[in-house]
Structure formats: C-alpha cells, structure tokens
Amino acid sequence: MATEGYQAAIQAPHALQPRLHGKSVALDEALDHAANRLRQSRLPLFAGLIGDLPESRALWRLADRCGATVDHAGADALSRMYSVAQMQGLITTTLGEARNRADLWLFIGDGIFRRQPRISERLLSPKQRLHTKAKSNVVVLGSGSRSNMLPNGVEYADLDSCSIADFVGSIRATLQGWELGAFAHPKTQGIAAQVKQAQYLVVAMDPADLSGSRGDGLLDLDLLGIARLIRQINESGRAALLPMGAGDGLSSCQQAGLWHNGFGLRTGHHYNGPHFDPHGHDTARMLQEGGTDLLLWHASLRPIPPPETGLPSLVFGHPGLTFVQEPELFVPLTVPGIHRTGQIHRGDGITVLPLPALFARTESDLAAGPSVYADLLTRIMEESAEC
Incomplete structure (x- = not known):
C-alpha cells in the first residue's frame, strides 16, 4: 500500500x-x-x-x-470493534508489547500478511525481544489454499466453510473440557492445546476482514467470539487482541x-x-x-x-x-x-x-x-x- x-x-x-x-x-x-x-x-x-x-x-x-x-x-470496521467493546469490554495490546511478550500469535485471516509484508521481520521474528528469548509460534486461520505470503514455519488452518465465530467457539469449548467429537474442525484440538500452554496469546486481525459476520443486533459475531475467547483466557492466563488495520x-x-x-x-x-x-x-x-x-x-x-x-x-x-x-x-x-x-x-x-x-x-x-x-x-x- x-x-x-x-x-x-x-x-x-x-x-x-x-x-x-x-x-x-x-x-x-x-x-x-x-x-x-x-x-x-x-x-x-x-x-x-x-x-x-x-x-x-x-x-x-x-x-x-x-x-x-x-x-x-x-470507520465501519472501527465502529464494529467499538460496538463489541461497549457490549462486554475488549482487552487489547500494543505493537511493542506484543512484539516483546507474545509466545503465541493467532492471526484471523492471512490478509494482514499481504497488506503488511514486513510483519514477520518487525513483530514475529525480531532480532531482539525484551522479555523472552523463545521464538513465538504463529497460527493463521484462513480460508482456501495457503498463501505464499505466509512465512515459513507458520501453521495454517483452512477453515473452509467453518466461520471464525464457530471455530473460535469450538476452541473455547475445548478449553472448558467439552468433547466435541466429529463436529469439531480437525485443527481444533491442536490449536486449543497451544492456546492452553501459551504464556501470552495475541490474537491479531484487521476488523475489515470480518465484514460479513454481523448478527441481528449489528454486532460482528466473529469479533464477539474473539473477545469472549480473550476474556476467558484472562481468567487464569494472559491474552490480548491486536487490531492491525487503521490504515x-x-x-x-x-x-x-x-x-x-x-x-x-x-x-x-x-x-x-x-x-x-x-x-x-x-x-x-x-x-x-x-x-x-x-x-x-x-x-x-x-x-x-x-x-x-x-x-x-x-x-x-x-x-x-x-x-x-x-x-x-x-x-x-x-x-x-x-x-x-x-x-x-x-x-x-x-x-x-x-x-x-x-x-x-x-x-x-x-x-x-x-x-x-x-x-x-x-x-x-x-x-x-x-x-
């Protein structure tokens, strides 16, 4: 851009x-x-x-x-994010804190990697981090074939016909000990295990990528599910949302x-x-x-x-x-x-x-x-x- x-x-x-x-x-x-x-x-x-x-x-x-x-x-994307924040609150982080503390990144969509090609260099694999020397793990939730813009070592989950709200809901249910069986996405168990083990999860997304998931109350259901996942993790751990739009x-x-x-x-x-x-x-x-x-x-x-x-x-x-x-x-x-x-x-x-x-x-x-x-x-x- x-x-x-x-x-x-x-x-x-x-x-x-x-x-x-x-x-x-x-x-x-x-x-x-x-x-x-x-x-x-x-x-x-x-x-x-x-x-x-x-x-x-x-x-x-x-x-x-x-x-x-x-x-x-x-402003449409920003307005949808604020609507969720008004309803139940929203825990967010900054670029600097995420860069220095996150040990697990969960990207909602791969569009961020196309629009911000230096993200791996600046955030995911910086030369120095203040609070941890361990390399952070990266998971990308996408739809369709894996983009060639994604860095090597990134785990990619093709949600296909599964919505972000449904997949995030299955992660939340798995963390609570529910057995979902054949109804769950094949990647649910593995990603839920990484989320549970993470010291600091950062969910990164551009609100504009979630434009097709509004409910009757004009709330973005995908973003609402993400906010609830972050709140659930913060009851015993640490997680935050990093909006990466605002262009x-x-x-x-x-x-x-x-x-x-x-x-x-x-x-x-x-x-x-x-x-x-x-x-x-x-x-x-x-x-x-x-x-x-x-x-x-x-x-x-x-x-x-x-x-x-x-x-x-x-x-x-x-x-x-x-x-x-x-x-x-x-x-x-x-x-x-x-x-x-x-x-x-x-x-x-x-x-x-x-x-x-x-x-x-x-x-x-x-x-x-x-x-x-x-x-x-x-x-x-x-x-x-x-x-």
Missing part, C-alpha cells in the same frame, strides 16, 4: 489549479465558494478523511464550526476526534452538543437516506474518489484524483510525506510517527491541507451568519 501511495503521488501532476464546475480557478476563488457552500448547508457531511494528523485536527475544528457530521472511509489515517482521525469532542468518528456537531451515532452516521447510509445536503470529501494520502452522489460535492485531496463525475469543486492538496512533512498515528494509536517530505515543492504548486482548512474556518468565522 505504501509503495502504491508513493508511486501515485510522484506520478501525479505537481502544478494543478483548483477546478470549479470543471474550470480552473484561483485558490482564493475556490475557497470563497467552499466557504459559501458550508455556510449555506444545514447538514454537511465530512467524509473520506484519508489524511494525516494535522489535516484531521483542522477538519475537526472546521466541522465543529459548521455543524458537520464526520466519518472516515474506514489511510484512520487512527489519526479517530484520535484527533477523541481529543476534540470525546467521541471521535461518526459524530455530528449539533447546536446542543456532539451526537455520536456509529450506525446512523455512516457515510453510505447518510447519502442514501437523505441525512446530508452537502458532501466534503478529503483524500490526500491516496487518490480515492468520493462516492457518486447527486449532492453538491467539495473535494479536497490528492493531485492524482480522477472522477467518473466531476465534483462541483476540486482543490488539489499536497500529499503528506511526499510534498510536505506531516505526522500520522501508528496503527495501534499509541505513537505519532513523523512523515518527512520525500521532496519539497514550491508553495505555489499545491496547497497544504491544514492551511486550507484553517483558511476556510477563518472565512466562515468572519461572517456574522452561523454555518
């Missing part, structure tokens, strides 16, 4: 003017138009938000002033939102205070059900276009963005870590990482997202009318 992002940024135009109704305009004219649109809107939606931490902070401040609802392109600036946007209003993503800024609704404030739902009258789409890290909609759209982002349907306004921005320095949260949300500029462009080439949104906020606040 990082390689694709660098290539897209380097190959994108370096001197690109904003476009209003498909025609090139000056940046001041573009921002005047955006400010007027935001001022007139009654239910604006800020979505996408594929950017770095300074952009996220500036967007949250602007959304608060404009009464906007804020959602990230990857495209999702963690930064969530952390900035938590600091801003205490709720984070999928929060609407209303006259009587922030309103958090993890299901109702989903971008697709709001666009389909008339929950907004204006879309502001931000995507500076990668050229991801906004969803097609008949609503007025203000798009700020990657100079390589292309559209099936030209938005009302497009303002090209610098790419964090390419054209300008920036900061972004690590996937576990614990550490802020610097994004040094790969190469600097002159100020006249592309506008920087944080300054653009600060400028918009200033223009709006100069008007006497409320947003």
